Amino acid sequence: MKLPTHHGILSLDVILTCLGSKWELHQPQLFQSKTLAKLYLLALAQGTTSPTKELERLLRAQLRGNVKERPPIKKMIISLKINDPLVTKVAFATALKSLYLSEVEVDMDDVLGLLASAHILQFNSLFQRCVVMMMNGLMPSTIKNFYLAGCKYKEEPLTTACEKWLEMNLVPLVGTQIHLRKIPQELLHKVLRSPRLFTFNEFHLLKTLLLWVFLQLNHKVQTVPVHETVLAFFNSFPKKYSFLDQDTGQSLVPLFLCLRLHGIIRGKNLEELRHINFFPESWLIRVTANHYHALESGGDMVHVKDFTTQAMRFGLLFNQEYTTHSEMIAIYGFFFEIKGIKHDTTSYSFYMQRVRHTDSAFPSLLCEHGPVSLRAERLVRYEIRAQTLVDGKWQEFRTNQITQKFGFVKPSCKSHALKVQTVGIPIYASFSFIFPIS
Template structure:
């Protein structure tokens, strides 16, 4: 009688794709890219995502066993079948709900693979335990214990509990105070829908008190939509809002630098922007100050440094040099303001000499800005903040002896226009005050290159309107004294209107 050698048990093979390639079921990725690609197609998963995270394939393979209505159903009663150990507490969860979180799903699959030789069969048993039975006798499912360690200090017990609650209820109310912690918890749990809900809420809730934390969170979790929203909000509100709030101290230098370089930055004037930046430096160096100081207090602080060296040339000022290089000192033309800058000894002497020489040559040539040719990066900027109570809002500006009125008019519920107009010095309300601090030009015409821009928030997004770059000769009589108008239709308020211009060579 011939003795047959016993056959070694063969590993189960799995057919994948039309080419009948196979792989072992317990190996998520063994280097066979073609088989992996075919398997991804079979379970509708992105191939590149699986290459970065092979565990994602395992999670998705388990998820396919869930009936669609069961994953969406919120369990109101019944014994939990998963126990989560986290933050020193135990949390009882139901199996279908935890698969909304990629992190919990991965931990669950790993626990199945660790405790069972056939995790898919074990999962089917657990699923059957969830379904209603015709007989009265039901066998309780085995509870699975999973553990999650969280190192993010933003994730508190309350925030984590709120995130878990959202696994069961999609309309859980979130407060502005809680949203940052819930966002962090959603990121740890890889709970995508909750994370995006938090991002949207933060984008719509930007204020002087929240801007810093929301921006830092956007950078930390690499959420570009949130960081971009913070940057856009700061571009509009750095001078008119943050410049009057103690919260200016918290603005990170990196964010401030980005905003200062933006062509969309809103400011009432170049001098207003400088005052805001000086205030930010003061608050960095006087961190015990709890109220916003007066401008005279800020000036007195910088004057207190020894005169032998400017502030920016000192060690403490070297790291701030890039911020102040973003300023357009040539846009500060009032003699009084320029003299003030010299007295506080803040800027290097070479900077002040360059600005003074620039103004001298411009005045000598009748106001022509020979060294300025880029409207988006070098033009002199002025702005109007048009709020709800205005039907008409205007401001007088003077530069190199020429006087202009910038003006906004509300024509209807949603209709506005913005323009600028040259004014005779004899038509000014207080001509003596103007003559005291600046020159007067009697030139009949002045060539100006300008652009008018308006921006306003609508539904969590920014609407932007602008004219083309226009070059026009401004005379003293009508109609040559008036610029082209920027006409807009919007429900947004307030409207940030910016006027950028260069006095071109005649």
């Protein structure tokens, strides 16, 4: 297979045999690949009594651009053996073509093979171009393969980009698609441990994780089941031991230890946890005891020792069409609204405020079967952060950890506002807070 001549003045110097094909290459272009250059120099050393002088002569001619001065020489044959299954003949041909053309068109479907080819060839500029393409092409269908490629070729910026993308999109995007099945456990564990992980609430994260386990154990399922199907599946296991205590579940315990089960507060959701017999009894007793003591103490979360790893998490996904977006939260008889406001095309603010359960806009379902605290003030330690992707890089905005007494009237009912200036959309806004001992 002949590749394009460069400026039309070079003879074809080298024949590369690889993947059952032959490619005719020019010596100057070949030197962009460290692998091919090494093979060429080895072949040159075997074919001349003075390889150093021959190489110097070739380089001098190349530097002067006077490649015509060389007498015709016999085409040199070099061979390259490739064992990487990611390298396809089409991808390898594209990589060789890139020795001649700086902007070869690359389809996202072929980028993995091209990355692998560039790695084999030690063609760094092409390799980095593929990495950038992959970092900009992360989606539920590509995250697994791109992450594994980053690990395989020790390309830390790529693996980091995959981790950061999944921290934001595990719950709102990947968790709603069948591609969730493909997420490697090791990557999932990293993401679950991250303080940047976005979730709408702790129960949402639990549902995502239960679905991931369900899909690992039900390979024939090709569509995302409804949550009730997942619950019924786990409920079908023997009742003698919880799922995580059984052989099938023990390897998954580290994943579920990352959850903040004390952040699941609604009675209906807690009842669901008990019903499916998924968690060890000791875990559920601890959660129930923590809730009981907090309620008894007027909301004080005595059980929470570390804000970073134990604070309750809630999130807003602020999309393009929103001018305002909010959610109501009920915790131990206290009610809060988390809210985002768009001021103009690039200006936003995010804050939380305490509300009365008697307010006209308050959803009655939120306190229908739960406690209502009449305390005039509630001490809260909170942090608000917002993240968004701009030109392939994550922008992060955050408040410090702030401790504030929330009353019912302004200004004490409202938190500090996180001001955000960005062109990025959507914005992933996370609200973390605890009720310290007051």
